[in-house]
Amino acid sequence: MRELWRQAWTIARKDLTLEFRSRTAIVSALVFTALVLTVFNFGRDPTAVSTLDLAPSILWVTFTFAAMLALNRAFQLELENQALEGLLISPLDRRSLYWGKLLANLAFVVVVEAVGLPLFVLFFNVAVGHILLPLLAVMALATLGFVAVGTLFSAMVVRTRFAELMLPVLLLPFLLLPLTYAVQATARLLAGRPLSEVAGWLRLLAAYDIVFVAVASWLFPYTVEE
């Protein structure tokens, strides 16, 4: 068990080192997030709809796209230089490959969200200080849900044609549920509803995460076996 985590951590560290050494991917993702937020500003009429009504949607659609972008590059690294075969021949447990990728993807998306949230607060003048902790909890749970399934699917699509198009088509149906839960929770938090009203949505998110992390980690070896 410890060995699994050690291997996963090694894989995650490898990925993250490569990512942040070249920085292209993370910078592009951050810029993309800022651009999406900007698009949302121009895609609405502030006199017709209050920002607070739209805010949860804006935040979560932005994060969904950002997660998708992050996941698209998940296995690109291996595809170039056929590193995937190298990983598979190594004595690494297949399951640790999933966990390692999951960790790396999570780290990537967390960085994007860590920049995205303050930008969102700035652009749309939404106060989140008083609800920051619960909001972070929603973000953590929803992101885990996005990335758990996304890591599994990105392993599959990387070997297909039109991978960048394929991933959203396959993944988005699975993101609809955690997205709904996250938006509902965020909307209630921003509206100042008591935490008891938010708790149910958090529980749904947690349930989704537990189920899909389990299913994805169990299925992952089937996507890379020979």
Place this chain on the structure above:
Amino acid sequence: MTIAQKGRWLVIVGLVLLGGVYVRALAFTPVERFQGPAQKIFYVHVPAAVTTELAVILMGLAGAFFLFLKDLRLDRFAEASAEVGTVFAAIVLTTGPIWGKPIWGTWWTWDARLTLTLLLFFLLVGYQVLRGAVTDSGLRARYSAVLGICAVVLVVFNHLSVYLFPTLHPQPIVIKPGKPDLPPAMLLTLLLSFGVFLVLYVGFVMQRYDIARRRGEAVHG
């Protein structure tokens, strides 16, 4: 008779029986007081929706069995079920708006059944898109199985989530336990229609399976 021929006969029988259901629905089932005749769209819309969901679940189960048994016939069945499911989904998604317009005044609503069927439709299309993008049959079967299993888990989770957290604002469900509260005459028409759609499903899947089988054998010899 080959599987395909049997399937064709089943479909013909199914279509004739569908006519029978029509007769029963139009002439021998009461008109709903407040919705009027358009309510009878229900008798094709609901069975189609249930059949779509059945198609998805069987597609996923076949995939799961394939991962364990490695029998490509299971994969071919899944392929067939996916395509047939898409056809039934199209029926739901077209009859839904036709029903919705006179009843609710709007072509589309995000009601439980339509939303779930739309989700199923996306899952089915995604499944077939994935299959189209992978040329190696073994890899394709494995990938499809993975996606199919995830799809079934998602659908089951969606249904169960209502029961896990009943105090929340109602979420999409199509199937609920307990007796349906339809008058007996309407219930019977509905059940007969379920049977007809099931017959059609089986007939179509048999034909589509045969196509998949012949394609697969052409490749492998």
Place this chain on the structure above:
Amino acid sequence: MGDTVPQNAGYLMAAYILVPTILIAYAVSLYRRSRNP
């Protein structure tokens, strides 16, 4: 109470014709594809 039942049989006919059309179209598609897979 006592309002007349809504007159929307047109929609019913549209749906009841659409369904077998889709089913028959699919059946034909399957038949043609079985000729040359």
